[in-house]
Amino acid sequence: MSVCTPRLEIYPDRIAANARSVIDLCHRHGAQVAAVTKVTCAHPAVAHALEAGGADMVADSRMRNLQAAVEAGIRRPLMLLRIPAPSCAAEVVRCADISLNSNLDTIRLLSDAAVLQGARHQVVVMVDVGDLREGVWPDRAIEIVRGAAGLPGIEVAGLGCNLACYWGVIPTLENMQALVDVRDRCRQATGLELGLLSGGNSANLPLIASGGMPRQVNHFRIGEAIVLGRNVIDRSPWPGTRQDTFRMVAEVVEVERKPSVPIGDRGQDAFGGTPEFEDRGMRLRAICNVGRQDVVVDGIEPEMPGVRVLGGSSDHLILDVEDAEAKIKVGDELAFMPGYGALLALSTSPYVQKVVMRG
Numbered sequence: 548m549s550v551c552t553p554r555l556e557i558y559p560d561r562i563a564a565n566a567r568s569v570i571d572l573c574h575r576h577g578a579q580v581a582a583v584t585k586v587t588c589a590h591p592a593v594a595h596a597l598e599a600g601g602a603d604m605v606a607d608s609r610m611r612n613l614q615a616a617v618e619a620g621i622r623r624p625l626m627l628l629r630i631p632a633p634s635c636a637a638e639v640v641r642c643a644d645i646s647l648n649s650n651l652d653t654i655r656l657l658s659d660a661a662v663l664q665g666a667r668h669q670v671v672v673m674v675d676v677g678d679l680r681e682g683v684w685p686d687r688a689i690e691i692v693r694g695a696a697g698l699p700g701i702e703v704a705g706l707g708c709n710l711a712c713y714w715g716v717i718p719t720l721e722n723m724q725a726l727v728d729v730r731d732r733c734r735q736a737t738g739l740e741l742g743l744l745s746g747g748n749s750a751n752l753p754l755i756a757s758g759g760m761p762r763q764v765n766h767f768r769i770g771e772a773i774v775l776g777r778n779v780i781d782r783s784p785w786p787g788t789r790q791d792t793f794r795m796v797a798e799v800v801e802v803e804r805k806p807s808v809p810i811g812d813r814g815q816d817a818f819g820g821t822p823e824f825e826d827r828g829m830r831l832r833a834i835c836n837v838g839r840q841d842v843v844v845d846g847i848e849p850e851m852p853g854v855r856v857l858g859g860s861s862d863h864l865i866l867d868v869e870d871a872e873a874k875i876k877v878g879d880e881l882a883f884m885p886g887y888g889a890l891l892a893l894s895t896s897p898y899v900q901k902v903v904m905r906g
């Protein structure tokens with residue numbers, strides 16, 4: 548296939564270097580890292596970069612992505628991040644070595660499936676320490692751990708939690724210590740080792756770097772800080788990583804000088820919104836061949852100084868190029884740095900060609 552537009556350029560060598568830097572930090576803390584591939588749909592080049600960067604496990608939220616990693620030749624243990632659906636238990640056991648769970652009935656189904664497949668499935672019991680997404684309330688943890696440990700197809704690897712995803716609750720010594728305390732209570736009640744304590748995602752890195760992470764927390768599931776080099780608490784560059792790991796390239800299909808405010812009576816736009824327009828007079832506008840079916844249009848940063856994203860519809864990205872550093876004409880390629888949501892959409896869109904770059 549020839550290189551066309553729109554495309555997503557992937558820089559695996561840079562991702563591997565980011566992985567090395569972030570994973571070394573976790574290893575120095577004594578923790579393992581499950582490198583998370585979901586934002587790229589487990590693209591083979593990214594999965595290999597994470598493995599080369601020292602990932603102890605590869606993790607994804609989708610079983611299809613875990614399978615893609617296996618087909619790409621990844622040989623690390625595979626972790627399923629999303630709480631399994633009961634109807635998918637057999638597939639979960641087939642695709643993943645270990646999964647995050649919060650429901651005992653589902654774990655029973657995983658056990659049944661594992662027994663049928665002659666396998667043993669590992670589970671991490673998720674505890675909610677405040678972000679109110681997944682996890683059992685701490686006072687229910689013992690009951691779930693005890694129930695799961697009694698199942699023939701299940702090995703309870705340990706406990707885990709997830710912060711910063713739903714309510715943006717920041718990992719602290721207090722909520723991490725709460726996880727450690729729940730594990731201690733579960734240990735006392737059951738006599739199980741529960742050796743794995745999975746403390747969370749990229750949002751945990753600042754606490755690790757500052758030395759405030761309890762020693763007992765010995766596993767992290769890291770995606771964005773590696774693949775995009777960001778501190779996810781404020782999206783600033785994460786120290787020791789680079790941010791130029793992906794580029795979206797689109798092509799200019801129209802350049803016209805137009806008023807900056809629409810003419811005519813206005814109803815809703817194509818997505819049910821009523822956008823506001825700032826009157827900046829006549830401006831040079833460009834349209835690129837990428838849209839909301841491929842990308843989050845307000846989640847991309849134009850590379851060329853002076854280019855401004857005005858918005859987009861399903862198939863068109865609308866830019867103000869009046870102040871662009873270079874003269875823009877039809878057929879030009881323009882590049883953009885995607886944020887997390889934009890990268891997720893670009894990876895998922897079948898209309899965006901993925902191109903692996905060297906260097």
Ligand SMILES: *Cc1c(COP(=O)(O)O)cnc(C)c1O
Nearest residue numbers: 583628709748749768769770771
């Ligand atoms: C996506 C996800 C992660 C990784 O999050 P990042 O912010 O990309 O590091 C970790 N744990 C779970 C449960 C997830 O769904």
